[in-house]
Amino acid sequence: MQHSKIAGIGYYVPKNVYTNTDLSRFMETSDEWIQERTGIKERRFADRLGETTTTMGIEAAKVAIARAGITAQDVDFIIFATLSPDYYFPGCGVLLQREMKMKEIGALDIRNQCSGFVYALSVADQFIKTGMYKNILVVGSEKHSFAMDFETRSRNVSVIFGDGAGAVVLQPTQKEGQGILSTHLHSDGADAEILAMFYPGSHANKWMPEKPGYPAQELGGLFMTTEQLESGAALPYMDGPAVFKKAVVKFPEVIKEALAKNNLEAKDIDLLVPHQANLRISQYVQQLLGLRDDQVFNNIQKYGNTTAASVPIALCEAWEAGKIKEGDLVCLAAFGSGFTWASALLRW
Numbered sequence: 329m330q331h332s333k334i335a336g337i338g339y340y341v342p343k344n345v346y347t348n349t350d351l352s353r354f355m356e357t358s359d360e361w362i363q364e365r366t367g368i369k370e371r372r373f374a375d376r377l378g379e380t381t382t383t384m385g386i387e388a389a390k391v392a393i394a395r396a397g398i399t400a401q402d403v404d405f406i407i408f409a410t411l412s413p414d415y416y417f418p419g420c421g422v423l424l425q426r427e428m429k430m431k432e433i434g435a436l437d438i439r440n441q442c443s444g445f446v447y448a449l450s451v452a453d454q455f456i457k458t459g460m461y462k463n464i465l466v467v468g469s470e471k472h473s474f475a476m477d478f479e480t481r482s483r484n485v486s487v488i489f490g491d492g493a494g495a496v497v498l499q500p501t502q503k504e505g506q507g508i509l510s511t512h513l514h515s516d517g518a519d520a521e522i523l524a525m526f527y528p529g530s531h532a533n534k535w536m537p538e539k540p541g542y543p544a545q546e547l548g549g550l551f552m553t554t555e556q557l558e559s560g561a562a563l564p565y566m567d568g569p570a571v572f573k574k575a576v577v578k579f580p581e582v583i584k585e586a587l588a589k590n591n592l593e594a595k596d597i598d599l600l601v602p603h604q605a606n607l608r609i610s611q612y613v614q615q616l617l618g619l620r621d622d623q624v625f626n627n628i629q630k631y632g633n634t635t636a637a638s639v640p641i642a643l644c645e646a647w648e649a650g651k652i653k654e655g656d657l658v659c660l661a662a663f664g665s666g667f668t669w670a671s672a673l674l675r676w
């Protein structure tokens with residue numbers, strides 16, 4: 329059976345740099361706190377009016393398409409992963425199709441938050457393996473800055489996230505042992521409300537746990553009362569320590585699952601590119617797997633957590649820096665809201 333390989337890769341980050349000290353002008357936080365707890369030094373925020381999740385995705389896609397040696401008209405399927413779409417609906421895939429003047433191909437949006445790109449890669453891999461498509465564009469893009477609250481009440485969320493986009497073109501390869509070796513997808517909805525944004529939604533309070541700390545809400549819906557808006561009910565909610573505890577268990581688990589499936593061990597990994605959630609999480613996972621510093625790539629220091637975009641941005645930066653060579657074993661892994669988590673093992 330044919331496999332799929334990454335034939336082209338690109339990324340785009342907005343020009344506007346916001347350091348930790350910049351954020352401390354809006355809320356009670358400090359460079360010291362943010363660096364110590366997360367490793368983040370700065371992040372990029374999109375231009376408020378000029379840039380959207382789709383336009384950033386397009387910039388990354390243009391690079392990936394050119395590097396794959398094809399044109400936008402050769403793309404035969406789009407998969408777009410994001411939690412911060414331009415519109416509530418339709419998704420970003422069709423907007424990208426329109427703006428890039430692509431043919432009337434299929435466009436699929438994936439809403440799996442931090443693991444969105446790895447999920448998208450897995451879906452694309454299945455379409456390539458069956459021979460259905462030959463040039464699949466997979467994009468992960470986020471414009472978090474538009475929905476973030478820069479008041480102290482939201483500091484545990486807003487200091488972490490940043491904007492950006494990454495993209496790959498997946499193509500078939502007949503070369504045995506090259507390309508995507510396997511992908512592994514998981515979910516556990518038991519703690520779905522631990523990291524979530526409840527509006528707009530149809531939840532009607534059905535699933536909202538009665539726990540202190542959860543934003544007070546009465547009814548889900550598309551329209552909110554002024555009181556609800558002012559109480560911060562429309563903002564993302566995160567129980568950071570609970571997410572951290574689960575992430576440090578599930579990251580190593582899903583990486584080990586991928587290695588075992590391919591009769592490989594952690595020492596065989598040339599480069600692990602983990603979702604950039606928190607530098608402390610990456611370091612913990614590195615330690616648990618017994619990996620050296622040169623076997624793990626992190627760039628959260630510069631971009632913060634860009635959710636669905638973090639894995640392709642990091643993968644592309646690592647490749648551009650010459651840290652990935654032909655024949656290298658590359659492992660991608662992600663964990664986030666849902667909870668959902670995933671891994672992919674690739675022979676470059």
Ligand code: UT7
Nearest residue numbers: 356357358361365442483484487568569571572605606664
């Ligand atoms: O992409 C996947 C999704 N997200 C994650 O993977 C996030 C996982 N979790 C984390 O990265 C960490 O839990 C955080 C970085 C979010 C928070 O770090 P923490 O060490 O778990 O801090 P905490 O939430 O337990 O808060 C400790 C203290 C609190 O003050 P008190 O109650 O001890 O007085 C917070 O109010 O730190 C305070 N705090 C801050 N102080 C300064 C929370 N955020 C900030 C801040 N600046 N930005």
